[in-house]
Amino acid sequence: MTTLRRIPKAAMRVAAKPLLQPDLFSFSFPARIYFENTDAGGVVYHAEYLKFLERARTEWLRHLGFTHQALGKKYSVMFVASQVAIDFVKPARLDDTIAVGVEVESLGRARIVFHQEIRRDDDTLVRARVTVACVAIEGLKPTEIPEEVRKKLEAAT
8 A cells, every 4th residue: 555645734725826836846726615526415526536636737737838738739749647546534525625736756758656635724635646647649659758848847846
């Protein structure tokens, strides 16, 4: 069983806009829990957490200056999740405001391993380790992360 580390509280404060904090190299994306995210009891359905994690990685990438659509057009690549390990620590509930953190744990030639955490104030709700692979759009085979993208990623790790 993998033990997932904790993102510092300072990196996870909820902000009006996503933050890139160079001193911690952490990105925090705010979100609210809506009815559509919950079960009949008002507790977030487990698969919804994956959506929050994905959204935060997408916004982090956008903050670095790249969109998934632009990566496809310019480099003919896309990022796909290849592995997820997730620890559900505490439940989120209807109307909660959460912060979804993103940190690059490691950067390979064709993959990125992220450490992510979902928090509500001082409470850690979810810890996850997500591996994404860079693949060629045609054929979906692993390919190197484009150099321009790699340089930005290295600057953020």
